[in-house]
Amino acid sequence: MNIRTGIATVATVLLLAGQAAAQPRTVAVTFDDLPYQASAAELCDADTLAALTDGFIAMLKPLDARATLFINRGKVCAAQADRMRGLLTGWLAGGFVLGNHTANHPNIHRMTVEAWLADVEAGDIGGPASAPKYFRHPYLFTGETPEKKAAMAAGLAERGYTVAPVTIDNNDWMFAAVYRKADLAGDGALKRRIGEAYVKHMADVLDHYEPYSAELTGGREPAQVLLLHANHLNRDWYPQIHALYLKRGYRFVSLEEALRDPVYALPETYVKANGVSWLHRWTVSAGRPIRWEPDPPDWIVKAYEAK
Numbered sequence: 001m002n003i004r005t006g007i008a009t010v011a012t013v014l015l016l017a018g019q020a021a022a023q024p025r026t027v028a029v030t031f032d033d034l035p036y037q038a039s040a041a042e043l044c045d046a047d048t049l050a051a052l053t054d055g056f057i058a059m060l061k062p063l064d065a066r067a068t069l070f071i072n073r074g075k076v077c078a079a080q081a082d083r084m085r086g087l088l089t090g091w092l093a094g095g096f097v098l099g100n101h102t103a104n105h106p107n108i109h110r111m112t113v114e115a116w117l118a119d120v121e122a123g124d125i126g127g128p129a130s131a132p133k134y135f136r137h138p139y140l141f142t143g144e145t146p147e148k149k150a151a152m153a154a155g156l157a158e159r160g161y162t163v164a165p166v167t168i169d170n171n172d173w174m175f176a177a178v179y180r181k182a183d184l185a186g187d188g189a190l191k192r193r194i195g196e197a198y199v200k201h202m203a204d205v206l207d208h209y210e211p212y213s214a215e216l217t218g219g220r221e222p223a224q225v226l227l228l229h230a231n232h233l234n235r236d237w238y239p240q241i242h243a244l245y246l247k248r249g250y251r252f253v254s255l256e257e258a259l260r261d262p263v264y265a266l267p268e269t270y271v272k273a274n275g276v277s278w279l280h281r282w283t284v285s286a287g288r289p290i291r292w293e294p295d296p297p298d299w300i301v302k303a304y305e306a307k
């Protein structure tokens, strides 16, 4: 190789490396269990319901008004049904996309598909006819037998739903349960420790999923769908999760845009009594072994199990 060709080759390699580094990461953020992860009594009290939801939306809206909110409308008592309708209208007007997460968050492993689909219908949140109707499975359970899985999928399709898969699954709910206990105990120092451990865990989870997801798409990281929940933990700490994603080069996109990534058309034949990331489902469906994401730290798991 002469010097001129050598310089040209080095320049080409640098250019390609630059393009690889600039490859934009994208993520659609989804929050489940709206209006809020709280007790039935709290959600039935008009002032508490308003305070919980207003606080959460006030945190989220300046950061990511493209987030999709998955609602369990049956969690709000009949006395607050009008207020619930008002909340849904307000969130839609604020630009959020709303999805159905069933009315009452039932566990399909303990019921028939017919009863489960009745709860899906009771959870319908309406919305503009032109917009996609998104559905998120409670616990990410999609059916523990091939027959149930097929009947659930057919029932959702018949009702016009687009399933919203999750790629970045992360156990935020476990941190949230421990955080809730610390909150009730008035232990601010413990809340901070839990919040900091949560942000660290979410970085560890990305360290795992980013290269793992790229194995499905020829080395390119696909558009991710992040699953989080509406609760005190994320009200207080989501801004730091958002900052973590920005620091890693993510652009925040709508669920509709994320689902256009070809990864979401991969075959998905996972059948098990377990709610897992679609990255695992596609990996198994491609005949490869799952590599699980990191668990929360032991002290969080122990504190959760001690409840």
Ligand SMILES: [Zn+2]
Binding pocket: 032, 033, 101, 105, 137, 138, 139
């Ligand atoms: Zn849920």
